[in-house]
Amino acid sequence: QKEVEQNSGPLSVPEGAIASLNCTYSDRGSQSFFWYRQYSGKSPELIMSIYSNGDKEDGRFTAQLNKASQYVSLLIRDSQPSDSATYLCAVIPQGGSEKLVFGKGTKLTVNP
Amino acid sequence: GAVVSQHPSRVICKSGTSVKIECRSLDFQATTMFWYRQFPKKSLMLMATSNEGSKATYEQGVEKDKFLINHASLTLSTLTVTSAHPEDSSFYICSAEFTYNEQFFGPGTRLTVL
Numbered sequence: 001q002k003e004v005e006q007n008s009g010p011l012s013v014p015e016g017a018i019a020s021l022n023c024t025y026s027d028r029g030s031q032s033f034f035w036y037r038q039y040s041g042k043s044p045e046l047i048m049s050i051y052s053n054g055d056k057e058d059g060r061f062t063a064q065l066n067k068a069s070q071y072v073s074l075l076i077r078d079s080q081p082s083d084s085a086t087y088l089c090a091v092i093p094q095g096g097s098e099k100l101v102f103g104k105g106t107k108l109t110v111n112p
Numbered sequence: 113g114a115v116v117s118q119h120p121s122r123v124i125c126k127s128g129t130s131v132k133i134e135c136r137s138l139d140f141q142a143t144t145m146f147w148y149r150q151f152p153k154k155s156l157m158l159m160a161t162s163n164e165g166s167k168a169t170y171e172q173g174v175e176k177d178k179f180l181i182n183h184a185s186l187t188l189s190t191l192t193v194t195s196a197h198p199e200d201s202s203f204y205i206c207s208a209e210f211t212y213n214e215q216f217f218g219p220g221t222r223l224t225v226l
Contacts, residue, residue: 032213043205043220044156049212088156092213098144100215104155 006103019076029094036088118218135206141186142208
């Protein structure tokens with residue numbers, strides 16, 4: 001069973017702080033990694049994709065991938081109350097299928 | 113990012129009726145689309161993978177005769193919930209595969225079966 005694990009939280013940070021979200025995955029051959037944001041009652045929104053080891057930055061978001069440790073993280077700098085949502089880590093395991101395997105999500109609350 | 117639409121956004125129907133949900137990729141062509149359902153405060157559950165011009169691949173436990181999927185063009189996939197019952201009430205979300213395995217999700221359809 002190919003799994004993706006996330007700390008379910010809730011994670012609470014003050015406005016302006018850095019929020020750090022973590023994810024581990026079981027399939028060592030995985031090649032594609034994604035972070036989605038899902039507001040309550042809404043569908044997921046893709047915020048970051050990462051495919052190679054290291055950091056990838058996009059605005060206030062930085063995704064970090066370490067394939068040796070089977071670990072992917074998302075950092076949100078200068079957190080805003082509007083960042084309050086559930087963050088889903090998703091992985092495409094090795095095997096030719098394009099199906100995403102999702103973690104259960106981490107609920108983030110940014111307090112004003 | 114790529115844009116995916118769904119229609120309708122919300123539907124209420126009587127038990128025993130069929131409901132069709134459309135999923136469209138608006139600014140790109142999608143060979144592969146996916147259908148998910150999500151119950152309140154639960155994780156997304158993949159129902160099926162839809163490939164243009166071929167039969168959908170259903171996940172284990174999903175009734176293919178109840179959830180009919182048609183991917184007739186590179187921009188449109190439809191999900192028909194046949195003979196809907198209250199237990200089918202859920203949030204149905206489609207996604208379309210863009211480049212590099214990125215999936216973009218539609219806004220979802222909230223189905224309530226009375």
